[in-house]
Amino acid sequence: MNVVGGTYFESCAFPAWAGLFGSGARAAMAVSALSPGTRLSTYAYAESAGDLRATMAAFEVETDIVAIGERLEFEYWHPLRKSWVPEAGRRYADLAVTGDVVLGFGMLEGTARLTAGRAVYDPRSADPASSFVRSGSRATEQLAYVVQDADLVRLGPLPDPRDAATGVMAREGATLVVSRHAFGGATVYRGDAPGIPVPAYAARRWFRIGAGDVFCAAFAHYWGERGFDAVGAADLASRCVAWFNDGARLPLPPPDELEGMEAVPGRPASGCRVYLSGPRRTMAQRWLFDEAAAYLDALGFRTETAFADDGPRSPTRANWPPRPRVPHSALLALGDVADLGTNLHVGYAQANGMPVVLLAETASGGDLTMFSGSGCEVTHDLATALYRTCVACLR
Amino acid sequence: MGGGLPPKRRRMPYGMGQVRTGSDECDLTFTVDLIGVRRDATRGLQAGDVLEVDLVAGAGASTAVCRTADGATVGALAAFRGLVSLLGCLDQGVRFEALIEDVGATRCTVTVTRAEA
Known part of the structure; x- marks a missing residue:
């Protein structure tokens, strides 16, 4: 050629x-x-x-x-x-x-x-x-x-x-x-x-x-x-x-x-919902959160924050996770294992049968064992985290 | 205050994909991903392991590859600035080694330096 x-x-x-x-x-x-x-x-x-x-x-x-x-x-x-x-x-x-x-x-x-x-x-x-x-x-x-x-x-x-x-x-x-x-x-x-x-x-x-x-x-x-x-x-x-x-x-x-590759179902992304959870206390955390939301939007996925933007960070108050589980939904956790509130959301989502994708940029080894062992999908870069979340939603 | 900051080159990630030269023309250091990583050869490898750098003569051209101690080819050193310098030094008989920075089934990142005599 x-x-x-x-x-x-x-x-x-x-x-x-x-x-x-x-x-x-x-x-x-x-x-x-x-x-x-x-x-x-x-x-x-x-x-x-x-x-x-x-x-x-x-x-x-x-x-x-x-x-x-x-x-x-x-x-x-x-x-x-x-x-x-x-x-x-x-x-x-x-x-x-x-x-x-x-x-x-x-x-x-x-x-x-x-x-x-x-x-x-x-x-x-x-x-x-x-x-x-x-x-x-x-x-x-x-x-x-x-x-x-x-x-x-x-x-x-x-x-x-x-x-x-x-x-x-x-x-x-x-x-x-x-x-x-x-x-x-x-x-x-x-x-x-x-x-x-x-x-x-x-x-x-x-x-x-x-x-x-x-x-x-x-x-x-x-x-x-x-x-x-x-x-x-x-x-x-x-x-x-x-x-x-x-x-x-x-x-x-x-x-x-x-051969043997998994075809990603071609349903419209707009019918999928990604819940985002992660700390937003620092500018870097907020940037990462907004970056994730922006690219999910650009890919056509509907995003919601797992916690409300204001008020106490209480899952109960935020009425989250939704029950029954929203079809074709997933949680993207940006806390890098270290954020208590995000980890709480991971647990709630897991208990509710919702797929969870975790972005772990710095965490490694034993810090990730509980998450991967409980069925969370662990990723190490933002693009992969977004992509795997989308795949989880589309399934 | 009007306008934003002008675009600025960030040159990242620092030093990756291009050769740094030290005390002489074969005192080379660079970090790259291997090309054509062979899944079977990466089994059992971990960060910190050291691979041998070999020159393989092909049809009209030479290729630099990284091998395990058992002689299995893990992947090729290619697609970076300074490849010609590396090939020239290998051709002169200078030995290099590749320290594995990160390795998985499909990706192997190495830092190549001149081997101590």
Whole structure:
């Protein structure tokens, strides 16, 4: 497969992680074992070009690197929040790539110009400048346009995703549009037919940085190279994302290692309820609490605080937990084991049969034994805690 | 007072994913996640264990890998700034070791330093 996309240094504070990836390098490494002879075309900071070349060589990926002077880096506080995004600066000459199957990504430094039999293209933004057609690219057989949910509705004047997908197909000459969901899974649109949902698959952790790149890489391999139908390829790509999210694992394994994964039920998140419990006495505690609530809201989940915002912190007064148990609900406990009130809520929830996900950033060993032993799910970073809470609700 | 603070680079996590050089060009220290972690090789490993760093010759390229004392490959050292320096030093015969900072079935974080002679 031919992959064209950016290479950037990426780092994350919680969980601590860093590496020389970006969409192009990550996607090429992802399919390196599935698709021998993969070739990566990319821009890369001149001082990192050798490191990138050596990295790709270790996975038998050939490289065409255009060295650039800008050191472009992405930083994340946690996998859901970028803390630094480089600005697009100087634009370099197009990267022109020709092949039977080409996977292309939108880039900050220049334009990917694809000539392919089957092309898979992810513009990485809703910027009209990232358009496949406007770049001079063409697919002689078929084009699959892969976009995030949020970008799909921004791409066209119509707010309905199906209408937006139809618009993209008409404008870009795409055979199909695959809309990736933030939580995992996707919807495949072909022609003006209703979208076909592809489930998300549950992972133990939610690393998420680069999950879209992995989805595109796997989809391009199974749909473009192996000839799977689009829904089957998207299903395998969704499984690959779950596999990747559990520790940023690359390269991707063969399909038989993706069997037996748990599909997350696709019911609307709005029908689920997440109860949040955690101390809010300090600014740091309050920030964490509000951050969790904001991202749960963004994922479409209804959130409620287990304690009222004012008044004494009494479960009885707060009339919590609700009885009988609200279907599709879960408690997310942010107390890191140390907060008495949160631990009380954990006990109430457990006694009421409500799933509990605990965020334990500093607690370890014996401090967690009672919680894990009593059925709480213990997580160690915020993104995973949010994700596992959502999975618990959706079940 | 109008406006907020301007965006500022935080450069985090400190030192991860890039090589720091000490007294000479092969006095390298860096912390990275291994790539392609092999689940079977991580069984029995724990934080504080030390892995060997080996250079493996491949088709036209060399790869740095971390191995257990039994010789099982745990994963590759790749995708970080300074990889070329590490490969060059290994090629000169300089020995390195990898201290496991954190390990699970699917992730292994190591700090690599030059081994004492």
